[in-house]
Amino acid sequence: MNRVNRPALLPRLCIHAVVYALALTMLVPFAWMVSTSLKTRDRAIAAPPEGSKAALLWALPAGGPREWRWRNYADAWHAARLGRFYANSAFVAVTVTLLAVIHNALAGFAFAKLRFAGRRPAFALVLATMMLPYQVYFIFAYVLCAWLGYIDHFQALIVPFLASAFGIFYMRQAIGSVPDDLLDAGRIDGLTTFELFRHVAVPIVRPALGALAIFTFMASWNSFFWPLIVIDSGDMYTLPLAVAALSTATYSDSWPVQMAAATIITLPVIAVFLVFQRWFVRGIALTGVKG
Amino acid sequence: MKVRRQAWQGWSFVAFPLAVLLLFTALPTVLGAALSLFEWTGGGEARFVGLANFRQAAHDPALWNALRNTVLFAVGTVPLTILLAFPLAVALHAPWFVGRTALRTVFFLPTVISIVAIGLIWRWVLEPSTAGLLNVTLTEIANLPHTLGLTATRVHPDWPQWLGNTGWGLGTIVAVSTWRGLGFAIVLYLAAVGNVPQAQVEAAAVDGAGPWQIMWRITWPTVRPMTFFLLVTGMIGALQVFDIVLVMVGTFEQRSTDVLNLYLYREFVRSRLGYAATISVIVLLATALVTALQVAWRRSDLEAAA
Numbered sequence: 266m267n268r269v270n271r272p273a274l275l276p277r278l279c280i281h282a283v284v285y286a287l288a289l290t291m292l293v294p295f296a297w298m299v300s301t302s303l304k305t306r307d308r309a310i311a312a313p314p315e316g317s318k319a320a321l322l323w324a325l326p327a328g329g330p331r332e333w334r335w336r337n338y339a340d341a342w343h344a345a346r347l348g349r350f351y352a353n354s355a356f357v358a359v360t361v362t363l364l365a366v367i368h369n370a371l372a373g374f375a376f377a378k379l380r381f382a383g384r385r386p387a388f389a390l391v392l393a394t395m396m397l398p399y400q401v402y403f404i405f406a407y408v409l410c411a412w413l414g415y416i417d418h419f420q421a422l423i424v425p426f427l428a429s430a431f432g433i434f435y436m437r438q439a440i441g442s443v444p445d446d447l448l449d450a451g452r453i454d455g456l457t458t459f460e461l462f463r464h465v466a467v468p469i470v471r472p473a474l475g476a477l478a479i480f481t482f483m484a485s486w487n488s489f490f491w492p493l494i495v496i497d498s499g500d501m502y503t504l505p506l507a508v509a510a511l512s513t514a515t516y517s518d519s520w521p522v523q524m525a526a527a528t529i530i531t532l533p534v535i536a537v538f539l540v541f542q543r544w545f546v547r548g549i550a551l552t553g554v555k556g
Numbered sequence: 557m558k559v560r561r562q563a564w565q566g567w568s569f570v571a572f573p574l575a576v577l578l579l580f581t582a583l584p585t586v587l588g589a590a591l592s593l594f595e596w597t598g599g600g601e602a603r604f605v606g607l608a609n610f611r612q613a614a615h616d617p618a619l620w621n622a623l624r625n626t627v628l629f630a631v632g633t634v635p636l637t638i639l640l641a642f643p644l645a646v647a648l649h650a651p652w653f654v655g656r657t658a659l660r661t662v663f664f665l666p667t668v669i670s671i672v673a674i675g676l677i678w679r680w681v682l683e684p685s686t687a688g689l690l691n692v693t694l695t696e697i698a699n700l701p702h703t704l705g706l707t708a709t710r711v712h713p714d715w716p717q718w719l720g721n722t723g724w725g726l727g728t729i730v731a732v733s734t735w736r737g738l739g740f741a742i743v744l745y746l747a748a749v750g751n752v753p754q755a756q757v758e759a760a761a762v763d764g765a766g767p768w769q770i771m772w773r774i775t776w777p778t779v780r781p782m783t784f785f786l787l788v789t790g791m792i793g794a795l796q797v798f799d800i801v802l803v804m805v806g807t808f809e810q811r812s813t814d815v816l817n818l819y820l821y822r823e824f825v826r827s828r829l830g831y832a833a834t835i836s837v838i839v840l841l842a843t844a845l846v847t848a849l850q851v852a853w854r855r856s857d858l859e860a861a862a
C-alpha cells in the first residue's frame with residue numbers, strides 16, 4: 266500500500282541526491298573541524314596546491330595518525346582550562362535540570378489536579394511570563410541578582426532557572442492526562458497529596474519528565490547570553506564562555522587549537538545526543554506543544 | 557474544610573516555582589518597561605525623562621539600521637527554513653527513502669551543538685583567506701572545466717568577505733542560522749506529516765494525483781497548523797536574534813550585521829540602562845505586533861476556509 270505515493274525511479278534518485286547533498290552540508294563543517302584540529306598551524310592556513318585531487322589531500326591532516334598533531338588538544342585543554350569549565354557547566358546544568366524538573370512537575374500537578382483559591386490567576390501569571398522575550402526582563406533580573414550578591418557566583422546561573430513557565434505549562438498538560446479515577450483510588454487508599462504526586466502521577470508521566478529534563482539540560486548547557494552577563498571572572502566561566510574567550514586570547518591566531526577546543530565541547534554532546542536521540546527529539550518536539 | 561485544606565496544599569506545591577517566575581521574570585518585566593522612561597546607570601538615582609528615550613530612539617540611525625537588519629534576518633531565515641524543512645520532512649518520512657532514520661539524525665545534529673562551537677566552526681569555514689574551506693571549494697568548482705581539461709588555465713576568483721561589512725554579511729548569517737535551525741523544523745514537521753490520513757492520500761492517488769501533487773495539495777494543507785506555529789515562533793525567535801551574530805562577528809557595531817539585541821547588549825554594557833530598556837520595549841512591541849498580525853491573518857484565513 267505504501268507504494269501508492271512513490272515517485273518514479275528517476276525522480277526518486279534525484280530526490281535522494283538532493284537530500285543527501287544537503288545532509289552532507291550538515292556534516293562537512295564538523296568533519297572540517299576535526300580535520301583542522303589535527304593539523305599544525307602552518308598546514309592549516311596554507312592554501313591548497315592547484316588541482317582538485319591535491320585539494321582533497323590538503324583537506325586531510327598530514328600523513329597517518331602518528332603525524333597528527335594531538336598536542337592541539339592538550340594545548341586547548343590547558344590554555345582554556347576546559348577541565349575546570351567542564352565541571353562548572355556540568356554542575357550548573359545538572360543542578361538546574363534536577364531541581365527545575367521537580368519544581369515544574371510539582372506546580373504542574375497542582376495546576377492540573379488540585380482545586381485551590383487563586384489557582385486561575387496564578388496560572389494566568391505562568392502563561393503570561395511564557396510569552397515574554399528575555400530582553401525585557403534581563404536588566405532587572407541582573408539588578409536583582411546583583412542585589413542578592415549572585416553576580417559571578419553559581420547562584421546567578423541556577424536560582425533564576427529553578428522553575429520555568431514553559432516547564433510548568435508542559436507538566437500541567439502531561440499530568441492533566443492522568444485519569445482522575447486513579448487519583449481518587451489512591452486517595453481512598455489513604456495516600457497524601459504528595460504521595461499521589463510521587464507514586465501515581467510521576468510514574469505515568471515519566472516520558473514527559475524525561476523529555477523536559479533533556480530540554481532543560483540542553484538549554485542550560487548551551488546557554489550563552491545570560492552567563493555572559495552575570496559572570497565576569499575567569500574561574501566561574503561556563504564552557505561556552507571559556508571557548509568564546511579562547512578565540513580572543515592566547516590562541517586567537519591558531520585555528521587548529523581553536524578547532525580542538527570546539528571538538529572537545531562538541532563531541533560529548535554528539536555522543537550524548539546519539540545515545541539519547543529519542544529523548545532529544547521528543548524534548549525538541551516539546552516546543553511544538555507550546556503552540 | 558476540605559477546600560481550605562486543598563488551598564493550603566495547592567499553594568505549597570506552586571509557591572516556590574511561582575516565586576521564581578515572579579521575581580526573575582514578571583517583576584523585572586514590569587520594572588524594565590518602566591525603566592524605559594528613565595535615565596539610569598545602575599548605581600545612584602534614576603532620573604525620570606518621560607518619553608525622551610523613545611524620541612532619541614526615533615532619531616537614532618544606528619537603531620533604525622539594527623531594526624532593519626533584524627527584520628531582514630527574520631524575513632530571510634523563517635520562510636527559508638520552512639520551505640526547506642517541509643519537503644525534507646516529507647522525503648524523510650517516505651517509506652521509499654533509503655536511510656531516512658540516519659539522515660534525520662544528521663539534519664538534527666547542528667541543533668544540539670553549542671552556539672559558540674557553531675560560531676567557531678563557521679568562522680573557520682568562511683575564513684576569507686585562500687585556506688578557507690568555502691573559498692577553496694568554490695574555486696575548485698569554478699575550475700571544474702580546467703580539471704576536466706576543457707580550459708587551459710586555472711581561474712582565481714576573488715570571493716567576497718562573507719562576514720565582512722558588505723551586503724554578504726547578513727546573508728551569510730541567514731544561511732548559517734537556517735543551517736542550524738533546519739533540523740528543529742524538520743522534527744516538528746515529521747510529527748505533523750505523520751498525522752496526514754493515509755486514506756486521503758490513497759484516494760488522491762486513485763484519482764491520479766502524483767506524489768508532487770499529493771505533497772502540495774494534501775500534505776501541505778494538513779500540516780498548516782505546524783507551518784503557522786513555525787512561522788510565529790520562528791518570527792519571535794528571529795526578532796530576538798543575538799548569539800549567532802555575536803559568535804560570528806563580535807559585539808562591536810558592524811553596520812551590515814548589527815541587530816537590535818546586539819545594540820541593546822552594548823547599551824547595557826555601557827550602563828545606559830534606560831536606553832537599553834527602551835530598546836527592549838521596542839523589541840517587545842515589534843514581537844507583539846508581528847504575532848498579532850499573524851494571528852489575525854490566520855483567523856481570516858480560517859474563516860475563509862470555513
